[in-house]
Amino acid sequence: MEVGMVSGIRDMIVAKEVHKWFDRLHVLKGVSLTVKSGEVVVVFGPSGSGKSTFIRTINRLEEHQRGTIIVDGIELTNDIRNIAAIRREIGMVFQQFNLFPHLTVIQNIALAPMWVRRWSREQSEQIAMDLLRRVGIPEQAHKYPAQLSGGQQQRVAIARALAMQPKIMLFDEPTSALDPEMIKEVLDVMTQLAKSGMTMICVTHEMGFANAVANRMVFMDGGQIIEEGTPEQIFKNPQQDRTKLFLSQILH
Amino acid sequence: MTTMADTLGPPRASVGMLGWLRKNLFSTWYNSVLTIVSLWLIYTVVGQLLVWAFTTARWEVITANLRLFMVGPFPPEQVWRVWFVLCIVSVMMGLSAGVFGGTMRTFAVWLAASYATLIVLDLIAEQGRPFADFSRRVAEGGAGQFWVALPGVVWLAANLALLALSWISGRGRAKWRARIIFAWLGSFFVTVALLQGYGRGTWLPEIGTNLWGGLLLTFMLSVVSIVVSFPLGVLLALGRRSQLPAIKIFSVLYIELVRGVPLVTILYMTQIMLPLFLPGQLRIDNVTRAMAGMTLFTAAYMAENVRGGLQAIPTGQIEAAHAVGLNDALTTLLIVLPQALRMVIPATVGLFISLFKDTTLAVIVALLELLGVGRSVLAQSEFLGLQMEVYIFIAAIFFVFSYAMSFASYRVEEALGVGKR
Numbered sequence: 001m002e003v004g005m006v007s008g009i010r011d012m013i014v015a016k017e018v019h020k021w022f023d024r025l026h027v028l029k030g031v032s033l034t035v036k037s038g039e040v041v042v043v044f045g046p047s048g049s050g051k052s053t054f055i056r057t058i059n060r061l062e063e064h065q066r067g068t069i070i071v072d073g074i075e076l077t078n079d080i081r082n083i084a085a086i087r088r089e090i091g092m093v094f095q096q097f098n099l100f101p102h103l104t105v106i107q108n109i110a111l112a113p114m115w116v117r118r119w120s121r122e123q124s125e126q127i128a129m130d131l132l133r134r135v136g137i138p139e140q141a142h143k144y145p146a147q148l149s150g151g152q153q154q155r156v157a158i159a160r161a162l163a164m165q166p167k168i169m170l171f172d173e174p175t176s177a178l179d180p181e182m183i184k185e186v187l188d189v190m191t192q193l194a195k196s197g198m199t200m201i202c203v204t205h206e207m208g209f210a211n212a213v214a215n216r217m218v219f220m221d222g223g224q225i226i227e228e229g230t231p232e233q234i235f236k237n238p239q240q241d242r243t244k245l246f247l248s249q250i251l252h
Numbered sequence: 253m254t255t256m257a258d259t260l261g262p263p264r265a266s267v268g269m270l271g272w273l274r275k276n277l278f279s280t281w282y283n284s285v286l287t288i289v290s291l292w293l294i295y296t297v298v299g300q301l302l303v304w305a306f307t308t309a310r311w312e313v314i315t316a317n318l319r320l321f322m323v324g325p326f327p328p329e330q331v332w333r334v335w336f337v338l339c340i341v342s343v344m345m346g347l348s349a350g351v352f353g354g355t356m357r358t359f360a361v362w363l364a365a366s367y368a369t370l371i372v373l374d375l376i377a378e379q380g381r382p383f384a385d386f387s388r389r390v391a392e393g394g395a396g397q398f399w400v401a402l403p404g405v406v407w408l409a410a411n412l413a414l415l416a417l418s419w420i421s422g423r424g425r426a427k428w429r430a431r432i433i434f435a436w437l438g439s440f441f442v443t444v445a446l447l448q449g450y451g452r453g454t455w456l457p458e459i460g461t462n463l464w465g466g467l468l469l470t471f472m473l474s475v476v477s478i479v480v481s482f483p484l485g486v487l488l489a490l491g492r493r494s495q496l497p498a499i500k501i502f503s504v505l506y507i508e509l510v511r512g513v514p515l516v517t518i519l520y521m522t523q524i525m526l527p528l529f530l531p532g533q534l535r536i537d538n539v540t541r542a543m544a545g546m547t548l549f550t551a552a553y554m555a556e557n558v559r560g561g562l563q564a565i566p567t568g569q570i571e572a573a574h575a576v577g578l579n580d581a582l583t584t585l586l587i588v589l590p591q592a593l594r595m596v597i598p599a600t601v602g603l604f605i606s607l608f609k610d611t612t613l614a615v616i617v618a619l620l621e622l623l624g625v626g627r628s629v630l631a632q633s634e635f636l637g638l639q640m641e642v643y644i645f646i647a648a649i650f651f652v653f654s655y656a657m658s659f660a661s662y663r664v665e666e667a668l669g670v671g672k673r
Contacts, residue, residue, distance in 0.1 A: 094575075
């Protein structure tokens with residue numbers, strides 16, 4: 001089975017009225033979103049709008065205080081078994097890559113399959129090499145992350161997330177920390193992934209990518225979803241004023 | 253039309269040795285004066301020291317009491333057991349060098365060089381006739397005296413040979429890695445068993461630990477304390493960061509209390525209080541009590557070192573580990589600790605070196621480690637007044653091993669790529 005293919009279309013992520021506070025600061029004010037399998041959703045908005053916080057609540061890197069989140073039928077509660085089961089189904093790619101510096105590239109990728117799925121070293125490394133070929137850098141397998149360029153590191157991070165054969169991929173501003181000439185190589189991998197049928201939520205400012213690949217775009221501001229629609233609808237015909245304002249600021 | 257300028261060489265006095273001297277030692281007039289004054293100081297001080305060392309110093313205080321310095325009041329007929337322990341260490345070092353290569357190989361080379369140096373020094377001390385004493389004692393005492401009277405040179409040469417042989421046999425056998433690590437652990441227990449012995453009148457009669465002394469005792473105290481305090485310190489550091497209140501409070505209390513008192517008071521307390529805490533039948537000897545005290549003391553400092561390392565790990569690492577499905581235990585074991593421990597190697601080795609030298613405090617609890625032996629040697633009537641020789645010798649031994657630890661830590665850091673990745 002190809003990575004990311006799910007049998008039948010179903011609701012992969014159902015978030016209902018999600019609220020989150022950091023101490024007294026109300027950062028998510030009732031966010032509701034449903035993502036079906038195979039959908040690519042791009043979340044965009046000004047900084048501080050809660051978009052990163054929201055996707056981090058989905059795999060419990062942040063805890064939500066009110067509302068429900070259901071991932072592939074499993075509800076996200078304080079039960080560690082639920083959390084572990086959900087995290088196994090979700091792969092995440094971070095803005096700062098967060099590769100493990102003391103391990104080689106191939107060890108970075110093979111770590112989780114070996115220790116979480118308990119597959120053998122040979123099998124895990126085989127999977128790792130396949131993924132490295134898929135993201136285009138098989139020759140870097142035995143280097144350490146510090147020896148790679150930013151774009152290569154992010155591609156390794158994508159491979160590492162894919163190694164657990166997740167059903168959902170979350171991207172938290174994956175290209176924001178990259179030099180411009182390296183953005184394309186990462187976006188190409190993400191595009192390829194989207195075309196292969198992976199369910200993806202991307203927080204990003206790359207509007208070109210959104211236009212080309214997204215099934216749906218979600219504009220967030222001030223902890224709420226202001227507007228949702230297909231890329232065509234959002235770019236050609238934004239309904240809300242705040243959406244129009246933001247788009248005018250970033251599409252110059 | 254312009255012609256290319258000729259490529260000239262740099263001025264003679266600005267490169268190479270001359271250039272270095274000019275730039276670093278004689279760059280300005282006051283630097284030149286300082287250089288000359290320093291050179292004169294070095295010449296007089298070191299010169300005097302060397303002259304003293306080779307003429308008026310009476311080194312026989314060392315050579316006559318070498319056994320005392322090395323093993324203290326250990327029964328002379330049983331010293332072969334200590335040599336045997338050294339043989340075990342040589343074999344393990346050789347095997348490790350062969351199997352692991354890299355840093356272990358460097359250590360093994362240095363060990364071999366040390367053996368060679370000691371053999372040469374011994375031959376000089378014995379004036380080229382190391383077997384004189386041996387033949388006499390075997391003639392007098394019969395075959396039983398063989399192992400007892402065997403001269404140190406022979407043991408050293410045997411160790412050198414064992415080191416080389418085990419190195420050769422270990423080469424290329426990468427599959428033995430796990431076994432070698434267990435073997436090191438096992439050899440520690442074998443060492444203790446060998447030194448302790450059992451029963452009376454057997455081939456391995458029992459020797460109470462109160463008879464351990466000199467460098468042997470210093471090593472035993474340091475090695476046990478270092479090896480046990482390391483995992484204990486890591487556990488305490490993790491405990492201090494734990495969310496569970498009971499563990500956290502215990503760790504904090506332990507660390508702050510132990511750090512708040514001098515090592516001497518801890519040694520006293522373990523001497524007096526440890527027997528009170530244990531069931532009546534269980535009696536712990538002096539040496540074990542001292543080991544316990546030093547271990548508990550070092551563990552508290554170790555914990556704070558490790559905590560510093562843990563704090564320096566970016567939260568993104570933990571988030572990435574969680575995102576990929578690792579639970580808390582695996583995250584700590586595979587991601588956080590390897591990075592944190594690499595970071596604190598300099599501080600940790602500094603702690604171990606301090607510990608090695610702090611074993612001299614054991615004299616306060618009536619243990620005759622190296623310094624204690626030195627002082628008791630000086631109390632002998634024929635060696636009165638030879639403080640310089642004895643203390644310089646002891647200082648030299650401490651320096652050699654402390655520097656060895658320091659050098660080892662630097663090599664380990666290089667091997668692990670600390671600071672580079």
